Amino acid sequence: KQEVTQIPAALSVPEGENLVLNCSFTDSAIYNLQWFRQDPGKGLTSLLLIQSSQREQTSGRLNASLDKSSGRSTLYIAASQPGDSATYLCAVIDGGATNKLIFGTGTLLAVQP
Amino acid sequence: DAGVIQSPRHEVTEMGQEVTLRCKPISGHDYLFWYRQTMMRGLELLIYFNNNVPIDDSGMPEDRFSAKMPNASFSTLKIQPSEPRDSAVYFCASSVGHRNQPQHFGDGTRLSIL
Numbered sequence: 001k002q003e004v005t006q007i008p009a010a011l012s013v014p015e016g017e018n019l020v021l022n023c024s025f026t027d028s029a030i031y032n033l034q035w036f037r038q039d040p041g042k043g044l045t046s047l048l049l050i051q052s053s054q055r056e057q058t059s060g061r062l063n064a065s066l067d068k069s070s071g072r073s074t075l076y077i078a079a080s081q082p083g084d085s086a087t088y089l090c091a092v093i094d095g096g097a098t099n100k101l102i103f104g105t106g107t108l109l110a111v112q113p
Numbered sequence: 114d115a116g117v118i119q120s121p122r123h124e125v126t127e128m129g130q131e132v133t134l135r136c137k138p139i140s141g142h143d144y145l146f147w148y149r150q151t152m153m154r155g156l157e158l159l160i161y162f163n164n165n166v167p168i169d170d171s172g173m174p175e176d177r178f179s180a181k182m183p184n185a186s187f188s189t190l191k192i193q194p195s196e197p198r199d200s201a202v203y204f205c206a207s208s209v210g211h212r213n214q215p216q217h218f219g220d221g222t223r224l225s226i227l
Contacts, residue, residue: 031212031213032212032213034215041220042220042221043117043204043206043218043219043220043221044156044204044206044216044218045218046215046216046217049213049215051213089156091156093212098169098212099144099146099161099163099168099208099212100158100161100169101146101158101216102158103155103156103157104155105155106155
């Protein structure tokens with residue numbers, strides 16, 4: 001059974017720092033991996049989607065990498081801003097005929113001004 | 114563009130009552146998902162539909178939970194009878210066919226069962 005873990009559970013950094021969030025999954029036979037952002041009282045917003053054949057995806061100050069063989073992904077945020085404060089979740093879709101996302105536990109990020 | 118719309122945003126009711134949560138997916142999306150989020154268990158998929166047909170309901174916790182999608186623009190998640198342990202935030206999401214398309218989430222319904 002696929003399990004997704006995120007470390008750390010919470011992170012506080014000063015504005016301007018570069019930071020890395022980690023995601024690991026137990027079964028490497030995934031179809032894709034996605035990173036989401038969740039603001040308090042809101043739904044999830046898709047940030048980046050990495051297909052199983054890809055190594056990384058970039059959007060603005062965000063860069064996500066995927067190492068399928070080791071069951072790991074990282075989300076790199078450059079030059080962090082207070083507006084980046086949110087919970088970040090990673091999720092995988094397993095290989096096979098499913099659209100089911102399996103979520104990690106999330107990392108609560110606080111960027112201090 | 115209107116996103117995924119859920120109603121109500123908040124619901125407080127007493128144990129034993131019937132609860133109905135509603136979702137309007139993004140127009141043109143053919144997949145619809147219902148999730149539940151709690152502190153203890155995180156975000157879990159309850160059920161998802163493709164072209165209004167339920168595909169995977171393995172996450173539905175008990176027979177007290179049921180979901181329907183009578184047409185492409187509307188879905189309901191019903192709990193009858195409700196119990197305090199059903200208290201959670203329930204999210205609806207929709208997506209376009211291929212699995213490499215992201216899911217778009219509504220703002221959720223915060224459900225409290227007293």
